[in-house]
Amino acid sequence: MPAISKKGISMPASPIRKLVPYADAAKKRGTKVYHLNIGQPDLETPKAFWDKLAHMDMKVLSYCPSDGFASYREKFSQYYNNIGIKVAPSDFIITNGGSEALLFAMMSCIDEGEEVIIPEPMYANYIGFAASGNIKVRPIPCKIENGFALPPISEFEKLIDTHTKAILICNPNNPTGYLYSREELETLRLLVLKYDLYLFVDEVYREFIYGDKQHFSALNLESVDQNVVVIDSISKRFSACGARIGAIVTRNKEVLGAAMKFAQARLSPPSLGQIAGESLFDLGADYYGGVKREYQHRRDLMVSLLNEIPGVNCPMPGGAFYAVAQLPVDDADVFCQWMLEHFSHGGATVMMAPASGFYATEGKGKNEVRIAYVLNETDLRKAIECLKVGLKQYQLLNETSKMKTELV
Amino acid sequence: MPAISKKGISMPASPIRKLVPYADAAKKRGTKVYHLNIGQPDLETPKAFWDKLAHMDMKVLSYCPSDGFASYREKFSQYYNNIGIKVAPSDFIITNGGSEALLFAMMSCIDEGEEVIIPEPMYANYIGFAASGNIKVRPIPCKIENGFALPPISEFEKLIDTHTKAILICNPNNPTGYLYSREELETLRLLVLKYDLYLFVDEVYREFIYGDKQHFSALNLESVDQNVVVIDSISKRFSACGARIGAIVTRNKEVLGAAMKFAQARLSPPSLGQIAGESLFDLGADYYGGVKREYQHRRDLMVSLLNEIPGVNCPMPGGAFYAVAQLPVDDADVFCQWMLEHFSHGGATVMMAPASGFYATEGKGKNEVRIAYVLNETDLRKAIECLKVGLKQYQLLNETSKMKTELV
Secondary structure, X not given: OOOOOHHHHHOOOOXXXXXXXXXXXXXXXXXXXXXXXXXXXXXXXXXXXXXXHHOOOOOOOOOOOOOOOHHHHHHHHHHHHHOOOOOOHHHEEEEEHHHHHHHHHHHHHOOOOOEEEEEEOOOHHHHHHHHHOOOEEEEEEOOHHHOOOOOOHHHHHHHOOOOEEEEEEEOOOOXXXXXXXXXXXXXXHHHHHHHOOEEEEEOOOOOOEOOOOOOOOHHHXXXXXOOEEEEEEOOOOOOOHHHOEEEEEOOOHXXXXXXXXXXXXXXXXXXXXXXXXXXXXXXXXXXXXXXXXHHHHHHHHHHHHHHHOOOOEOOOXXXXXXXEEEOOOOOHHHHHHXXXXXXXXXXXXXXXXXXXXXXXXXXXXXXXXXXXXXXXXHHHHHHHHHHHHHHHHHHHXXXXXXXXXXXX | OOOOOHHHHHOXXXXXXXXXXXXXXXXXXOOEEEEOOOOOOOOOOOHHHHHHHHOOOOOOOOOOOOOOOHHHHHHHHHHHHHOOOOOOXXXXXXXXXXXXXXXXXXXXXXXXXXXXXXXXXXXXXXXXXXXXXXXXXXXXXXXXXXXXXXXXXXXXXXXXXOOEEEEEEEOXXXXXXXXXXXXXXXXXXXXXXXXXXXXXXXXXXXXXXXXXXXXXXXXXXXXXXOOEEEEEEOOOOXXXXXXXXXXXXXXXXXXXXXXXXXXXXXXXXXXXXXXXXXXXXXXXXXXXXXXXXXXXXXXXXXXXXXXXXXXXXXXXXXXXXXXXEEOOOXXXXXXXXXXXXXXXXXXXXXXXXXXXXXXXXXXXXOOEEEEEOOOOXXXXXXXXXXXXXXXXXXXXXXXXXXXXXXXX
16 A cells, blocks of 8 residues: 655644544434534624525536635725725635635745744644645744733744744634734734744634724734735634635735735635625624624633633633633543543533644643633533533542552 | 745646736727636536525534535435445545645645656646645656547656656546546556555546546546545536535545545535535436536537637547647747737637646647637637637738748
8 A cells, every 4th residue: 555645644633623533422422512622603604694695696606716706805805994904905815714825825935844933822723734834833832821922022033043934823812812912013023024034913813802902913014014914714703614715815916926826726715605705794893793792701701610610720811712721630632532532411521622732842731721612601601510520520530540550 | 025935936827827817808808708718617507506505594604524514425425326436425535626635635645755647738736736745746748649548558667766656647637638448547557556656536527428438437446445546526517616615535544534634724625515515416317418418519519610720630538628729829828818918809819728837848738728618509619710710810920920020
């Protein structure tokens, strides 16, 4: 049998999805699984989306332009203009979800063996995309003690050398929910100018900012038009993950030109998601406000419930719908699998994403999990209760087995 | 400004799409453009697809499993079983079009610097996908004189060395329309067994076989389950290119395992295209028969009209909806652009794909074009008439300018 590629072997499995077979088995046994593992919003996809699908006036579902429908890019750029970001329809390439946008950005800007600096914990698939292009990830450790804030600029400078091509952040952050401030972005701005680097910013959670904080887009940084490449998507903003519609947004025409060649090779992004998705840009403050209120309520509830559990530490996130929590366990990978394989409470269990997969540094985040608050209040309460009972059982079990080992 | 990656620079532009700006300009001038450049079927997407979209009973458009909906893979495998190919739903990974299927197959099986042998002319984007993974394409020249048949096996063996990981064919072929016989596939079977190679076969045009010939799937070759990886898609079969739903089909579990990690990194293929696409597998012989009759009629018409033009040579394709034709010009890239920029006949012109982009060997195919017969009879006749008049004008123009040069 011919060998699998080295890349295929070294490619990491998704920490968000690798436990799916255990969850499926639990469901088969009749156990209800609360999914806190994946950023799949439970809020309804707006009605306008379904209405458009119900009234498609087409005969042939054809390819669209490789950079997406012109009308979609037009609407999308209007949404940007409305929130105070000046971009033109020609500054966009529409992609198969934010995932492909990031992949195209990396491939267009970074060669094999070159490096990208990313604060960790980081969105796990950044590691996967880098691996698929043989790009080296240089992680910058963020600390749970200060809520995963941007590390001091001196830490970045320590890592920058001739191989460094880009800094990548997610703002607000997946998995930590940390919202980078304008000041932090200005710091990064100086850094990418000084060292002539790309600044990739994943802003797919831009509309999910809580309290009185404001999101500051990297596209509004001064004099770094040639450095800044923003990743966007309608998946989270409009609960439309299955549409698979994302975008690269940049004023750098060379990056767009290179990305367009990758885009042409795969012909086009999905047509249906764009056609129905166009209608979503007409939604106004009412929609965003409602969604925000709901997530903020859940955040407050979840973080307080989590921190009530003995041994659990969960900083308050500023945005997105994730939090990273420290659990009183040695190995969250083992614990998360155990929760699916061997535990249930009132006929239910909880699926979480072990945080180890969100660290590029081997061995870090072993006692952390990423939790997505994408359940309604009732389910969220039940899920956290499940986690609480599960943790207690697991600790007892471990103590018992330790005692047994000591007795033998 | 930070530099573009070497990969981004060397990535080829799509020969199918690179002339789009000239076509757009022609349309802006009011010129009708007959698109023979792209495999975008004009036949209607079946009604069942639109009906399903009109009656979506969903609240949240969520991600689907990374390998696609189980129900879709079930239906898809039934379609395979019905045409005599024994595969299980677990032998599929559903992808963002056939494009992503090929990309995942390459990345899972072939490392940077390793090689894939492909008969040329070849589907242009194979070159693009290989470039994006720094995989070397070793072309095997096919000859227009024998209708682009599979070259003798000795030609393959000349290219095989320790770097060779796979042979890739498209059957029936894009761009030539050539249908590989069962005997040719058996030859390849022996070869991949002898040298322990993967055999990638792109079978997206499987249902478009004309005359009394039969398609033989590589999945029905004996004792090469671990070598054969088939690429499939609903794009052409059901005129649903914009759905972006393809698949990897293989019984090799290690390849599926590696591909699944790439699939998880991009989360999931489009949900809408699968949900509506599932209905298409219920279409029977009536549907396929009707589509086939239409394309066969066009093929016969187009090839005969093309061969009537002085200096044009177009072999008769056995399947798909493409043909490669030799034109009486020095440089088809220049000619195709000229047709869009400077020519019109009765208010119309023709867009074709210059064949040079379908050759990995620099300088080959300079006087060839790929033509897709995806227009109805009336338009196809007008398009070929346009080409005929265009060719005549272009030749006259060239002769005149040559005379002028000689006089100077």
